[in-house]
Amino acid sequence: MTYEELEPKKVFSYFKQLSAIPRGSGNERAAAEFVRDTALSLGHEAEIDGANNVLIRAKATPGYEDKAPVLLQGHLDMVCEANRGTKHDFLKDPIELVLDGEILRANGTTLGADDGVSEATALAILASDDVPHPALECLFTTDEENGMTGMREFDPSKLTARRLINIDSAGEGEATVSCAGGVRSHILFAGEKTPPDGGSSVLHIEVAGLAGGHSGEDIHLGRKNAIAETARILWAGSKASPLRIVSFAGGNRDNAIPRECSAVVAVRDPGAFRAAADEEIRKIAAECVPEDGNFRAEIESAEAGPAFGCERSLDLLTLLRNLPNGVHGMSKAVPGLVETSSNLAVVREEEDGIKIVVSSRSSVESRLDDMQNRVECAAHPAGAQVSHAGRYPGWDPMSDSPLQRLYRETWKDCFGTEAKIVGIHAGLECGLLKSRIPDMDIISIGPDIRNLHSPDETLNVGSLSRLYRLVCEMLRRMA
Numbered sequence: 342m343t344y345e346e347l348e349p350k351k352v353f354s355y356f357k358q359l360s361a362i363p364r365g366s367g368n369e370r371a372a373a374e375f376v377r378d379t380a381l382s383l384g385h386e387a388e389i390d391g392a393n394n395v396l397i398r399a400k401a402t403p404g405y406e407d408k409a410p411v412l413l414q415g416h417l418d419m420v421c422e423a424n425r426g427t428k429h430d431f432l433k434d435p436i437e438l439v440l441d442g443e444i445l446r447a448n449g450t451t452l453g454a455d456d457g458v459s460e461a462t463a464l465a466i467l468a469s470d471d472v473p474h475p476a477l478e479c480l481f482t483t484d485e486e487n488g489m490t491g492m493r494e495f496d497p498s499k500l501t502a503r504r505l506i507n508i509d510s511a512g513e514g515e516a517t518v519s520c521a522g523g524v525r526s527h528i529l530f531a532g533e534k535t536p537p538d539g540g541s542s543v544l545h546i547e548v549a550g551l552a553g554g555h556s557g558e559d560i561h562l563g564r565k566n567a568i569a570e571t572a573r574i575l576w577a578g579s580k581a582s583p584l585r586i587v588s589f590a591g592g593n594r595d596n597a598i599p600r601e602c603s604a605v606v607a608v609r610d611p612g613a614f615r616a617a618a619d620e621e622i623r624k625i626a627a628e629c630v631p632e633d634g635n636f637r638a639e640i641e642s643a644e645a646g647p648a649f650g651c652e653r654s655l656d657l658l659t660l661l662r663n664l665p666n667g668v669h670g671m672s673k674a675v676p677g678l679v680e681t682s683s684n685l686a687v688v689r690e691e692e693d694g695i696k697i698v699v700s701s702r703s704s705v706e707s708r709l710d711d712m713q714n715r716v717e718c719a720a721h722p723a724g725a726q727v728s729h730a731g732r733y734p735g736w737d738p739m740s741d742s743p744l745q746r747l748y749r750e751t752w753k754d755c756f757g758t759e760a761k762i763v764g765i766h767a768g769l770e771c772g773l774l775k776s777r778i779p780d781m782d783i784i785s786i787g788p789d790i791r792n793l794h795s796p797d798e799t800l801n802v803g804s805l806s807r808l809y810r811l812v813c814e815m816l817r818r819m820a
């Protein structure tokens with residue numbers, strides 16, 4: 342089968358036209374104009390706002406005039422990644438589509454099925470004369486992959502619909518009905534370091550070999566956090582010998598579970614310290630999940646340097662051990678989904694002290710408030726300063742909403758299997774919109790897209806034609 346023979350023809354034709362237009366995050370103007378002009382030429386209302394978001398309004402088809410409107414939504418931008426050795430100018434060159442049986446891929450670059458399938462699906466519906474539907478609003482946002490600034494700047498008062506089918510998920514037969522919000526807490530631990538004293542040995546402790554992972558999606562897997570384990574080892578050692586911290590550093594990204602951490606300490610009784618630390622290291626190794634099987638913690642002699650006093654050193658260890666880290670609650674609506682978590686992400690030395698970053702996530706806003714308070718509670722006894730930054734809202738699921746029921750029933754009638762209702766412990770644009778329009782009933786769905794954000798991105802073309810059929814049938818049933 343050739344690309345031109347794929348059904349429904351309109352869906353794949355619009356996807357191909359869009360693929361010819363460069364549309365990396367921040368460079369969506371031409372794609373926005375294509376979508377707007379296509380909608381205008383089909384006789385609908387369409388406009389581009391100041392952030393290059395496109396909003397289309399289509400009238401209800403006969404017999405659906407008195408039905409509540411529906412919003413279809415996705416994003417215009419795509420992640421631009423190319424294989425080493427692939428020559429591709431993402432500001433000029435079209436994405437080259439390669440069809441290999443049921444699998445569509447690009448030639449050495451990201452495909453942009455995330456999220457070109459949303460525009461292709463909506464435009465095909467707007468171009469059809471055989472898909473009955475209530476009044477439609479179609480919103481295509483910009484810069485989703487780079488901070489969701491399009492959705493942040495969109496004026497939600499332009500929307501009248503109170504049910505949203507978001508087409509930006511990647512698993513066929515699954516509807517996402519919840520995502521997490523997040524916030525970063527910055528903790529500054531200050532203290533005076535004094536020159537080394539004569540009677541101490543200086544030791545370097547290095548923790549490495551841990552699996553790490555995404556701070557949201559992997560937080561429930563029981564993997565060890567290198568910063569937390571280093572603090573644990575030092576605390577155990579501090580009970581055997583007085584200790585002064587010379588340096589402490591671990592982790593490097595807010596959204597990753599730290600895999601490595603190191604510290605330098607001056608200890609009065611190195612033999613006793615090592616024995617206690619080694620005992621703790623053995624306990625940690627015995628607790629590790631298989632992915633953390635390469636865990637190691639090594640202690641070696643090091644150069645002396647200025648250090649915090651004994652009391653201030655214990656303050657730092659107590660702070661690191663008291664900061665929230667890991668899973669703090671599971672969803673009541675979606676089985677197996679993490680509701681609230683935090684990640685002790687980064688510790689680094691800066692000019693004015695030791696900077697610590699904790700990134701917290703929750704689908705429940707009040708739990709995110711509480712995570713900020715818990716960070717402040719841990720910081721208070723150490724006299725550390727706390728500020729919170731980059732907060733974005735989550736999306737707490739409505740159990741069994743009318744739109745979820747319609748989705749499940751339509752899926753079953755069309756394809757004979759049970760659809761799944763899922764949530765993700767990471768961010769989605771739906772969360773932002775839901776925070777501004779709390780009574781919006783939302784599902785997020787999509788075709789089978791694999792290896793998102795990489796040159797190995799693929800789309801199963803059969804799953805896109807089934808997605809189109811499903812969305813059309815859901816609209817038809819809104820009578």
Ligand SMILES: [Zn+2]
Pocket residue numbers: 416455456485509
């Ligand atoms: Zn996307």
